[in-house]
Amino acid sequence: MTMERELDTRTAGPAREAPVSGDELVKVENLKVYFPIHSGLFQREVGHVRAVDDISFTIRRGETFGLVGESGCGKSTTGRATIRLRVPTAGTVGFDGHDLSTLKSDDLRRLRRRMQIIFQDPYSSLNPRMTVDSIISEPLETHGLGSKGSRSGRVSELLELVGLNPNYANRYPHEFSGGQRQRIGVARALAVEPEFIVCDEPISALDVSIQAQVLNLLIELREKFGLTYLFIAHDLSVVRHISDRVAVMYLGKIVEIGEPDTVYAAPGHPYTRALLSAVPIPDPKLERKRRRVILTGDVPSPANPPTGCRFHTRCWLYEKLGRPEVCTTEDPPLRVLAPEHQAACHFAEESLRSDVGVAHPEQAPQEPASIAAAPAAS
Amino acid sequence: MANRTETLPAATVEVRRSSGLWGDAFRRLRRNRLAIVGGVLVILFVFIAIFGPYLAPWPYDYQDLDAVLANGGLPLPAFSPGHFLGTDELGRDLLSRLMDGARISMTVALVVQFVVLVIGMPVGAAAAWFGGRTDSWLMRLTDVIYAYPDLLFIILLSVALKETVFGKALDGLLLVFVAIGLTSWVTMARLVRGQLLSLKETEFVEAAQAIGVPSKKIISKHLLPNALGPVIVAVTLGIPGAILAEATLAFISIGATPPRASWGSLVADGQPWLRSFPHLVIFPALAIATALISFTFLGDGLRDALDPKLKGKQ
Numbered sequence: 001m002t003m004e005r006e007l008d009t010r011t012a013g014p015a016r017e018a019p020v021s022g023d024e025l026v027k028v029e030n031l032k033v034y035f036p037i038h039s040g041l042f043q044r045e046v047g048h049v050r051a052v053d054d055i056s057f058t059i060r061r062g063e064t065f066g067l068v069g070e071s072g073c074g075k076s077t078t079g080r081a082t083i084r085l086r087v088p089t090a091g092t093v094g095f096d097g098h099d100l101s102t103l104k105s106d107d108l109r110r111l112r113r114r115m116q117i118i119f120q121d122p123y124s125s126l127n128p129r130m131t132v133d134s135i136i137s138e139p140l141e142t143h144g145l146g147s148k149g150s151r152s153g154r155v156s157e158l159l160e161l162v163g164l165n166p167n168y169a170n171r172y173p174h175e176f177s178g179g180q181r182q183r184i185g186v187a188r189a190l191a192v193e194p195e196f197i198v199c200d201e202p203i204s205a206l207d208v209s210i211q212a213q214v215l216n217l218l219i220e221l222r223e224k225f226g227l228t229y230l231f232i233a234h235d236l237s238v239v240r241h242i243s244d245r246v247a248v249m250y251l252g253k254i255v256e257i258g259e260p261d262t263v264y265a266a267p268g269h270p271y272t273r274a275l276l277s278a279v280p281i282p283d284p285k286l287e288r289k290r291r292r293v294i295l296t297g298d299v300p301s302p303a304n305p306p307t308g309c310r311f312h313t314r315c316w317l318y319e320k321l322g323r324p325e326v327c328t329t330e331d332p333p334l335r336v337l338a339p340e341h342q343a344a345c346h347f348a349e350e351s352l353r354s355d356v357g358v359a360h361p362e363q364a365p366q367e368p369a370s371i372a373a374a375p376a377a378s
Numbered sequence: 379m380a381n382r383t384e385t386l387p388a389a390t391v392e393v394r395r396s397s398g399l400w401g402d403a404f405r406r407l408r409r410n411r412l413a414i415v416g417g418v419l420v421i422l423f424v425f426i427a428i429f430g431p432y433l434a435p436w437p438y439d440y441q442d443l444d445a446v447l448a449n450g451g452l453p454l455p456a457f458s459p460g461h462f463l464g465t466d467e468l469g470r471d472l473l474s475r476l477m478d479g480a481r482i483s484m485t486v487a488l489v490v491q492f493v494v495l496v497i498g499m500p501v502g503a504a505a506a507w508f509g510g511r512t513d514s515w516l517m518r519l520t521d522v523i524y525a526y527p528d529l530l531f532i533i534l535l536s537v538a539l540k541e542t543v544f545g546k547a548l549d550g551l552l553l554v555f556v557a558i559g560l561t562s563w564v565t566m567a568r569l570v571r572g573q574l575l576s577l578k579e580t581e582f583v584e585a586a587q588a589i590g591v592p593s594k595k596i597i598s599k600h601l602l603p604n605a606l607g608p609v610i611v612a613v614t615l616g617i618p619g620a621i622l623a624e625a626t627l628a629f630i631s632i633g634a635t636p637p638r639a640s641w642g643s644l645v646a647d648g649q650p651w652l653r654s655f656p657h658l659v660i661f662p663a664l665a666i667a668t669a670l671i672s673f674t675f676l677g678d679g680l681r682d683a684l685d686p687k688l689k690g691k692q
Contacts, residue, residue: 083588085584085587085588108590110590112588112589112590115588117585119584119585121581125582125585127582127604128604129603142589143590
């Protein structure tokens with residue numbers, strides 16, 4: 001009942017059916033986020049960590065945009081910069097036509113109502129000194145939503161919406177489990193009825209059994225309110241499951257971008273292939289045939305990234321092709337491989353021809369039904 | 379056995395009233411026996427400090443000359459009639475003087491920690507919040523003060539300030555207390571800075587920023603309440619140091635002027651009689667030791683009780 005009322009209050013929620021045709025809600029152009037490195041007695045600046053180095057992408061209204069990559073590749077920084085929790089060093093972030101970097105603080109505050117974030121760590125994302133009720137009503141108070149009296153009703157409504165008992169409102173965060181805390185974080189984000197939510201690895205810190213629950217909750221809420229997500233994760237299968245489009249990041253750059261089916265079936269970047277080759281297949285026969293590429297060495301320092309293509313120091317294709325010079329001298333731009341599919345590799349065509357990292361259950365020939373049904377018969 | 383199921387209790391709904399972190403901390407503190415002993419003694423000391431003069435058998439400067447002369451001009455030993463802990467060579471009742479000394483020690487605790495909070499908290503908070511250049515300069519300043527020998531600094535300060543308007547406004551004793559405070563705020567500044575720096579990076583602060591909560595409210599609602607626990611512990615654990623500093627200064631005759639006596643100056647006065655009348659040193663020393671230990675026990679208990687890592691344990 002409360003859920004239906006939720007729906008009614010949202011007038012601008014576009015239909016979920018046609019995400020691809022939606023207009024651009026978030027437009028990131030040439031975004032750079034550098035963190036200064038200070039050193040010495042007077043904290044002079046001696047260099048930069050290039051957490052995000054010149055990336056561009058757009059997120060359409062109603063779409064879920066997945067962002068994957070190793071830890072430290074800048075995906076969380078990208079997520080925070082898109083809702084201006086980090087100030088970009090260069091480049092622009094547009095939100096529904098507004099340039100976030102030129103907005104005055106009052107206008108920005110008003111706009112904050114429309115974009116929210118869900119964090120990775122359900123333990124550090126809730127203030128331990130506040131009750132659940134005050135945590136969830138803080139956004140309501142900040143934006144002056146509802147009267148004092150109606151707020152507690154709204155908090156109960158939100159708790160119910162995320163699958164928690166509204167009677168828990170007077171409790172403190174430490175009285176909840178990780179999954180429950182994450183639901184509280186989701187309820188806080190939903191309190192202001194946002195259109196766009198950055199999900200910063202929202203399920204990575206949870207038990208595997210809880211991950212699916214929270215993921216399904218996020219999907220359910222997306223359908224219900226027509227939300228737009230920027231979904232950050234390092235779990236490839238999760239991103240594939242939830243996303244309409246996927247971008248792969250490496251060392252502060254987007255190396256590949258496209259629809260999940262294309263990217264997962266025919267990865268154009270050797271890094272994407274290496275990542276996919278590491279995903280185990282839940283089928284012993286196929287698993288035996290899986291060809292893995294093990295990336296050697298560490299991720300290079302983002303304070304001093306390699307010249308040319310940033311991946312060439314660890315690239316298997318670079319070795320296979322006999323170390324072509326162009327990889328070390330020229331930074332490859334994103335190239336269109338197919339409609340909606342781009343990769344930043346000089347030799348994307350070579351990569352496409354390889355069979356590394358694509359042996360996935362979806363590509364496997366269908367197993368005879370009798371084998372699958374056998375355990376049930378006994 | 380047959381009706382085993384009937385003995386099962388009905389599904390119980392938890393009706394326990396939710397307690398906050400402070401409530402939990404208090405519960406944990408109550409379970410800590412040493413902390414309770416410390417707390418009770420602290421309350422006792424405070425009580426004596428407030429009501430001591432009304433409870434003391436004699437005024438602290440009253441000389442029972444008849445008793446001393448009857449004793450051949452020597453101090454009365456402990457458990458003498460009328461003087462439970464004896465008297466000094468001038469016939470002044472030791473118990474009464476100790477009770478009056480409690481006033482000085484508790485005032486030291488209060489004034490020094492007040493000065494520490496008033497200077498240390500804003501300096502630490504400013505360093506953490508503004509960062510950069512401000513942070514560097516403030517922290518270098520604390521380093522310098524930290525590196526200077528405390529006692530020497532206190533003595534210099536109390537001498538240097540004595541003739542100024544500031545020094546004249548405070549009487550001699552209070553000036554010493556303030557001087558002690560002026561040397562001890564650095565630890566508090568560092569603690570508050572460290573706390574706020576780590577809290578500033580937490581995701582709940584980021585969440586508040588994402589919501590658009592104004593900075594002032596972020597500091598007052600999210601940062602300070604979470605930094606309060608360690609600050610309370612530091613204040614409690616800093617009190618013994620302040621009491622000891624005052625006693626040390628009193629021992630070398632800086633601070634309380636006769637006939638008033640603090641515990642430290644009582645020890646100093648009793649020192650010549652150490653061999654013949656050790657009670658003149660033992661009882662003031664015991665008072666100092668007990669006060670230090672009770673504050674330390676209470677502080678330790680508070681630290682354990684307020685430690686968020688012990689959340690699950692009761």
